[in-house]
Amino acid sequence: MSAESLSAIVVLLGLLGIAVVGDLRSHRIPNLLILLGLGLGLAGQVHAAGFAGLGNGVLGMLIGFTVFIPxxxxxxxxxxxxxxxxxxxxxxxxHDALSAALLSLIAGGVWGMSIVLIRGQLKQTLQRYWLVLTAQAYFAPTADEVAGKPFPYSVAILSGTLVSLFWQPLGQ
Structure with missing residues (x-):
């Protein structure tokens, strides 16, 4: 790993750390943080690989956006x-942006299920979604349900990104 890529990872993880703290405190991720990160990410890509790096950064941005927008x-x-x-x-x-996005979605499922289990609401949650599926209609969660509480998804994005950056399949 080059010094440039290590610096980029440190900056990215720092920005994600700030996002997580803000999300946990206020359930908001400031647009200024996002804009700063977009600028730093694209600038780092240009510095590392010129015009091709800019293309990689823009494509990575579009991939992250496209995977999450649904x-x-x-x-x-x-x-x-x-x-x-x-x-x-x-x-x-x-490639790494797609990996990070997909692993972040998986991490979100794991974190969400963990919260449901910790709060002892597995049966209630399964019943709720079974009703949604069978009635093919949306039922608003009750005030005491985990499903009705804000979920700091930045934690899942940080988790998925960390796994995508540092996990290498065995044998490679």
């Missing part, structure tokens, strides 16, 4: 989460 459209996450994943993509190659 979840926003379905009401499963907030716009800040989509923008944060797009920002992450600017720091990565297109």
């Amino acid at each position: 979840m926003y459209a379905l009401g499963g996450m907030a716009a800040g989460d989509v923008k944060l994943m797009a920002m992450v993509g600017t720091f990565l190659t297109p």
Whole structure:
């Protein structure tokens, strides 16, 4: 790993750390943080590889955005989460951006299920989604349900990004 790529990873993880703290405190990810990250990610790509790097950064951004936008459209996450994943993509190659986005979705499922289990609401949650599937209609969660509480998805994005950056399949 080159010093340039290590610096980019440190900056990316620092930005993600700030996003997580803000998301946990206020359930918001500031647009200024996203814009700063987009600029730094694209600038780093240009510095590392010139015009090709810019192409990689823009494509990585589009991949992160495209993978997450359906979840926003379905009401499963907030716009800040989509923008944060797009920002992450600017720091990565297109392949790594896709990996980070998919692993972040998996991490979101794991974190979400963990919260449901910790709060002892597995049966209630399964019943709720069974009703949604069988009635093919949306039922708003009750006040005491985990499904009705804000979910700091930036934690899942950080987790998925870390796994995509540092996990290498055995034998490679």
